[in-house]
Amino acid sequence: MLHDxxxxxxxxxxIRALNDAGFGIRAIGRQIGGTHCLILTSLQNPDGYNKKKDTGRxxxxxxxxxxxxxxxxxxxxxxLNQIRADLEHPVSKSTVWRALLHSEHIVREIMKKAPHGKKFNLDGPDGEKSYWHDLRKNPITMSCRNFGGGSMMCGQTGGSIRLMSYGFDRVHSHLLSFVRGRRLHxxxxxxxNASVHASQSTKTWLLENKVNVMDWPACRPDPNPIVNF
Incomplete structure (x- = not known):
């Protein structure tokens, strides 16, 4: 039997014909396939039945x-919670989500990385980061700037690092030539203070060439952006 x-x-x-023929409410309901409340409502107000507009909540x-x-x-x-907190009208997170879902201009998209050769993103995650894209505006990209949010220098070498080669060849060819070329006094x-950078032979060489070295503890937390991989 159907309800409601x-x-x-x-x-x-x-229903009116069966009622005029003397059938009862429940008998008409069994004949039509509806509840007795449905049949009674139709007979009590035949002209106004099903005329009221259903506006919903x-x-x-x-x-x-x-x-x-x-x-x-x-x-x-x-x-969604951050957007909801900025609204003047108190609503739930689901209500905010439905409003954005029904909007023809706002879609959820994954932010693309800027076309840049640098590997690391220092302003946020390197993985997928979503945002609300307004189709009327240009898409935004994930920042890959070298300075501002942080900086990182990557060095790569093959094989083992020899203390004498590191201390003399690299520093002499790059550091001293740079200083002398710009006449820095x-x-x-x-x-x-990595072991290959702070060996006794390297310290002696720096002292003999009058190179002033920044002094800090070996276990200081994150003192240097230079990282060896």
Whole structure:
């Protein structure tokens, strides 16, 4: 038996005919395939039955609130809770999500990396990062700047590092030639205290060539952006 359904025009005419023929409410319900409440409602108000407009539950968000949500989420990396916290009208996270889902201008997209040869992104994760893309605006890209958010210098070498070769060949060919070419009289050479960088032979060579070295503890947390891989 069907429940809570609406009667068609033919079914309402059949109900009136069966009622005029002396059938009871439940007998008509069994004949039509509806509950006795449905049959009784149709007989009590035949002209007004099924004429009331079903408006449903009142909407939580107005058109103004929907525009406010779309403006807040336009081309920005914010979560649903962060967008909800900025609204004047208290709504749930699911309501904010539905408003953005029904918008024809806002879509969820993965931020693409900027076309740059640098491997590391220092302003956020290297993996996928999503944002709310406004189709009326240009897409935003993940920053790959070299300075500002942080910096990293990558060095690579093959085989083992020999102390004498590192201390004399590399420093002499690059550091001293740079200093002499620019006629620098006062400078400080920055290095970490890795074993190959702070050997006794290297320290002696730096002292003999009057190279002023920055002094810091070996176990200082993250003192130097230079990292050996």
């Amino acid at each position: 359904r609406r009667l068609s025009t033919e079914e309402k005419a059949q 009142r909407r939580t968000l107005t058109a103004h609130h929907n525009r406010q949500i779309c403006r807040r989420a336009s081309n920005i990396c914010l979560s 006062k400078y400080t050479f920055q290095q970490d």
